[in-house]
Amino acid sequence: MADWIPWSDDLNCNIAMIDEQHRELFRRFNVLGDAVWDGKGKEAVGELLDFLANYTIRHFGDEEALMATYKYPALAAHKKAHEDLVNEVQTFIQTYKTQEVNSSLIISVLNKLGDWTRGHIRGMDQEYSRYLKPKLDNL
Structure with a gap:
């Protein structure tokens, strides 16, 4: 598998469940990159996009539940950042399913997602961590 969106250790939040989910997101980004590069076809790429969108929504829900449980003061802003990304991704997926989209656009969106995710983890996620x-640790 190619390293389209590479993982690096500075992305660890040191919360096992969250780090595991983040690594899985990056793994799936790379699976999507390979599928596009290998010309897997619209249906296969669409399924990978749907999986990524659904997994991301579940992951965001897990993060937000954790923050709510421990009354993280910046939860509202964090949740808004999540909602904005989900809306953008859903719009792209709808475009992908209803229009002709070339592979270079998908790779461009994939790179943008990778950049957003790295920036989000290094910023907002590290803050809540x-x-x-x-x-x-006191549990």
Whole structure:
């Protein structure tokens, strides 16, 4: 598998469940990149896009539930960032399913998703991690 969107250790939040989900997202980004590169076809790529969208929504829900449980003060802003990305991805998937989209556009969107995800993890996720980690360590 190609490393379209590489994982790096500085993306660890040191919360096992969240780090595992983040690594899975990156793995799936790379599966999608390979599928596009290998010319797997519209249906196969569409299924991968749907999986990524659904997995991301579940992951965001897990993060938000964790933040809500421990009363993370910036939950509303974090949730808004998640909602904005989900809306953007859903719009792209709808475009992909209803219009002719070339592989270079999909790779471009994939790179944008990777950049957004890395930036989000290094920023907002690291912030909530610093807030939650001491609380989780005391369980």
